[in-house]
Amino acid sequence: MSDRCPVSKFSLLDPAVQGRPAEFYAALHAESAVYKMPETGAYVIVGFEALSAVLRDTETFSSDIGDNYFQIQGEEGSKLYKDVLRTHGWDHVKTLARTDPPLHTRYRRLVDRVFSIPAVKALTPHIDETCDGLIDRFIERGECEFVSEFALLLPSLIIAEQLGLDTERLPTLKRWADALLDSACRPMPPEELRKTAETEVELQHHLADVFEARRREPRPDLISRLVNERVEGDEPLSMQELQNIMHQLISGGFDTTTSAIAHGLWLLLRHPDQMAKLRANPGLRRGFIDESLRLEGPVQGLMRRTTRSVQVDGVAIPAGAHIIVRYAGANQDPRKFDRPQEFNIERANAGQSLAFGNGVHFCVGRLLARQELDSAFAILLSRLDDITLARELPEPAHHPSLFLHPLKELPIRFKPGRRRA
Numbered sequence: 480m481s482d483r484c485p486v487s488k489f490s491l492l493d494p495a496v497q498g499r500p501a502e503f504y505a506a507l508h509a510e511s512a513v514y515k516m517p518e519t520g521a522y523v524i525v526g527f528e529a530l531s532a533v534l535r536d537t538e539t540f541s542s543d544i545g546d547n548y549f550q551i552q553g554e555e556g557s558k559l560y561k562d563v564l565r566t567h568g569w570d571h572v573k574t575l576a577r578t579d580p581p582l583h584t585r586y587r588r589l590v591d592r593v594f595s596i597p598a599v600k601a602l603t604p605h606i607d608e609t610c611d612g613l614i615d616r617f618i619e620r621g622e623c624e625f626v627s628e629f630a631l632l633l634p635s636l637i638i639a640e641q642l643g644l645d646t647e648r649l650p651t652l653k654r655w656a657d658a659l660l661d662s663a664c665r666p667m668p669p670e671e672l673r674k675t676a677e678t679e680v681e682l683q684h685h686l687a688d689v690f691e692a693r694r695r696e697p698r699p700d701l702i703s704r705l706v707n708e709r710v711e712g713d714e715p716l717s718m719q720e721l722q723n724i725m726h727q728l729i730s731g732g733f734d735t736t737t738s739a740i741a742h743g744l745w746l747l748l749r750h751p752d753q754m755a756k757l758r759a760n761p762g763l764r765r766g767f768i769d770e771s772l773r774l775e776g777p778v779q780g781l782m783r784r785t786t787r788s789v790q791v792d793g794v795a796i797p798a799g800a801h802i803i804v805r806y807a808g809a810n811q812d813p814r815k816f817d818r819p820q821e822f823n824i825e826r827a828n829a830g831q832s833l834a835f836g837n838g839v840h841f842c843v844g845r846l847l848a849r850q851e852l853d854s855a856f857a858i859l860l861s862r863l864d865d866i867t868l869a870r871e872l873p874e875p876a877h878h879p880s881l882f883l884h885p886l887k888e889l890p891i892r893f894k895p896g897r898r899r900a
Contacts, residue, residue, distance in 0.1 A: 486510050491803075491881065492518055492666075498877035498884075500779070501820050504808045512812070513794040519551075521801040522794070523780070525808030527815035527833070529792040533783070533804060534837040537579045540783040540802060542840060544577065551881060552662060556672050560662055563676035568683040572719040575727050576781070576840055583839060585713060586724060590843055593641060593701045599846045602637070606851055609636055610858040618862065618895045622869055625889040629859075630740040631733075634851055638732030641847075642725070643693065643700025655682035656733035659726050664880040682729075683722050690721055701728070728844075734883060736848045738777035740855050741886045746771050748868050748891070750822050757824060758860055767824040768852045773810045773832035774822055779884050780805040781836075806833040807884070863893040 489496050489503040496503050504525060507514050512526025524530050533540045552560065564570050575586045592598065613632055617623040635653065639646045658678035661667065667675065690706050697703040705721055716724070747754040747767075757763050783802040788795065796802070810832045811819040823829075835842035842848070859866075869890035878885045 494879035498875035504811045512792045523803045527809040527812035530809040544784045560676045568680035574723040606854045622892045631737045634736035643702040659730040735777040742775035743771040769829035772834035776807045776834040779807040862896045866893040
């Protein structure tokens with residue numbers, strides 16, 4: 480008889496489960512690849528094949544989730560947040576990840592070129608230089624708090640530069656990015672929710688000023704392209720559209736790659752045999768990146784809405800249902816990945832994971848994120864020797880979030896190596 484806990488013993492709204500979801504995912508795979516959350520009525524899909532099909536079927540499983548974006552705050556919380564935006568800033572409209580084709584295609588064309596293979600390749604020397612510069616700040620100390628001193632700063636500096644935002648204001652940009660995500664990821668009391676909405680309004684007015692400046696004097700950055708470029712005769716983007724696109728790019732650029740870099744090192748620290756293997760054979764770095772994204776994906780899941788009644792893995796789901804496409808759960812499906820909870824940087828099919836999604840909503844920044852991860856670990860492992868955890872992490876080790884997976888901290892010690900030539 481199995482000693483595994485039944486699914487009913489877990490709640491996906493529990494911060495402890497959010498931080499360490501492996502046992503919950505294992506229970507789901509043992510019982511059902513589709514799970515209806517008793518707390519919210521949302522359907523959580525974790526079967527790899529089922530989820531892959533769901534992500535490709537945008538007609539049945541729509542990314543236009545309507546007002547469900549604030550579902551976690553309840554009806555009154557959702558109204559409070561929207562009232563603040565409408566009164567003092569700009570209400571949310573749907574763009575990019577919150578739309579379906581053909582509207583999604585219009586927005587995607589505007590941003591794809593910035594994150595293309597040639598663009599990322601041209602940016603790589605600067606990413607490498609940024610990695611070295613960040614390490615220079617702490618290497619002589621022999622210790623650092625890795626999340627705040629490296630994992631956050633590398634992607635934040637790069638995305639701020641690419642978007643056209645002031646890198647001298649990174650702490651403020653981070654505060655704004657956190658506000659964009661918090662209201663969708665964890666329940667908040669009314670006063671905290673109001674303050675979060677007011678923080679988003681601060682960002683909106685800052686961006687409005689930047690939009691106007693780029694209309695007058697365009698620069699080689701994404702904001703200039705968004706406010707000035709037309710695609711096949713399209714109308715210019717409205718203020719609300721511009722705000723929403725930037726909302727997604729800022730929140731994704733600041734938080735998800737930070738989480739991926741931090742978890743990559745945390746996995747190596749917990750599995751010194753795998754770190755030794757990677758140091759001995761740098762050619763395994765791509766496999767390491769694939770495996771760390773599979774096992775500790777920074778985006779655990781996102782929302783969809785059913786447009787019709789449908790069956791998924793034998794479970795009937797009605798029209799209008801809320802769906803949580805749980806990428807991280809699918810990436811631990813034993814029917815797809817042998818011994819899915821093991822960390823193995825030589826896993827043959829780790830690159831087939833759904834860490835970056837699938838279908839038309841495949842992550843727009845995946846190429847940049849992969850290059851940042853590749854540069855980060857190539858340089859970190861060449862410059863830092865004998866890396867160890869400086870102290871045990873707090874429990875839970877992650878900030879509470881229904882959809883993301885942010886580590887609170889990662890204090891490390893190391894022996895300084897030589898600077899790269």
